Amino acid sequence: xxxxxxxxxxxxxxxxxxxxxxxxxxxxxLGGLLWAESRRHRAWxxxxxxxxxxxxx
Amino acid sequence: MWRWLHQWGSPKxxxxxxxxxxxxxxxxxxxxxxxxxFWGLLISPADYQQGESxxxxxxxVPAAILAQSSYAMMAVMALISLIWRLKIAxxxxxxxxxIGACITLLALATGSLWGKPMWGTYWVWDARLTSTLILFFxxxxxxxxxxxxxxxxxxxxxxxxxxxxxxxxxxxxxxxVDWWFTLHQPASFTLTERPAMPFSMWGPLxxxxxxxxxxxxxxxxxxxxxxxxxxxVRSDWVQQMMKQ
Numbered sequence: 001x002x003x004x005x006x007x008x009x010x011x012x013x014x015x016x017x018x019x020x021x022x023x024x025x026x027x028x029x030l031g032g033l034l035w036a037e038s039r040r041h042r043a044w045x046x047x048x049x050x051x052x053x054x055x056x057x
Numbered sequence: 058m059w060r061w062l063h064q065w066g067s068p069k070x071x072x073x074x075x076x077x078x079x080x081x082x083x084x085x086x087x088x089x090x091x092x093x094x095f096w097g098l099l100i101s102p103a104d105y106q107q108g109e110s111x112x113x114x115x116x117x118v119p120a121a122i123l124a125q126s127s128y129a130m131m132a133v134m135a136l137i138s139l140i141w142r143l144k145i146a147x148x149x150x151x152x153x154x155x156i157g158a159c160i161t162l163l164a165l166a167t168g169s170l171w172g173k174p175m176w177g178t179y180w181v182w183d184a185r186l187t188s189t190l191i192l193f194f195x196x197x198x199x200x201x202x203x204x205x206x207x208x209x210x211x212x213x214x215x216x217x218x219x220x221x222x223x224x225x226x227x228x229x230x231x232x233x234v235d236w237w238f239t240l241h242q243p244a245s246f247t248l249t250e251r252p253a254m255p256f257s258m259w260g261p262l263x264x265x266x267x268x269x270x271x272x273x274x275x276x277x278x279x280x281x282x283x284x285x286x287x288x289x290v291r292s293d294w295v296q297q298m299m300k301q
Binding site for chain 2: 002021030041045
């Protein structure tokens with residue numbers, strides 16, 4: 001462990017804003033892209049289902 | 058060998074075979090990135106010059122490496138699509154461009170967040186930063202061209218040509234720190250030499266790089282598979298699959 005306490009970890013040697021903002025942005029980008037991809041795919045499948053029901057009716 | 062390659066060029070074959078990779082990549086990227094963040098953020102030591110801000114390296118450097126290599130992969134796919142007119146290669150170009158653009162933006166943003174405390178500014182027109190910004194515009198240009206003129210083949214060829222020409226930018230990014238010695242530090246991490254930093258630092262860095270790659274192939278694969286079924290929606294194999 002590089003930090004003596006949770007307070008020291010949160011303070012990040014005075015660089016807390018920059019360090020946590022970087023990791024936060026990274027999590028947002030990596031997680032967000034995957035989330036958006038799978039949502040897009042599901043939405044498309046859903047639309048296809050409605051189109052087929054429409055065509056068959 | 059050629060037969061094997063040929064099979065993978067078929068959207069149907071690719072779609073059915075690649076599905077099994079998704080859970081593997083999801084698990085691998087989740088575990089590796091999780092462990093890498095834990096190692097980099099909590100265990101690895103502070104830098105004697107940069108203090109705790111050096112921890113930004115563990116997300117910035119992998120993002121920058123991935124930004125450049127995803128561009129190289131896109132250009133290779135573009136070349137394949139131009140030469141052999143392989144439909145799946147064109148879909149690969151189209152689907153990797155937005156992911157590459159996002160990762161390039163992430164590299165620029167985390168670099169900016171590192172630059173502020175270390176250089177005193179969020180942005181300078183340093184050669185490395187400027188050429189990375191151009192990389193972002195290249196990704197955006199390929200994406201815009203590909204989606205222009207309603208998914209036509211001409212648009213695909215134009216986008217591929219741009220992607221290949223844009224390869225020129227990669228050596229510029231790589232050597233920018235040596236050619237114009239400005240603010241950005243030269244590479245401290247190469248494939249051929251022993252790293253100058255201790256294992257407690259290059260260990261988590263390497264782990265994050267591997268994790269970023271696993272994530273990238275996962276995101277690319279999901280997007281590519283979606284694009285393939287969308288393009289082939291009228292074909293028998295997609296119709297059959299949707300009935301199930």
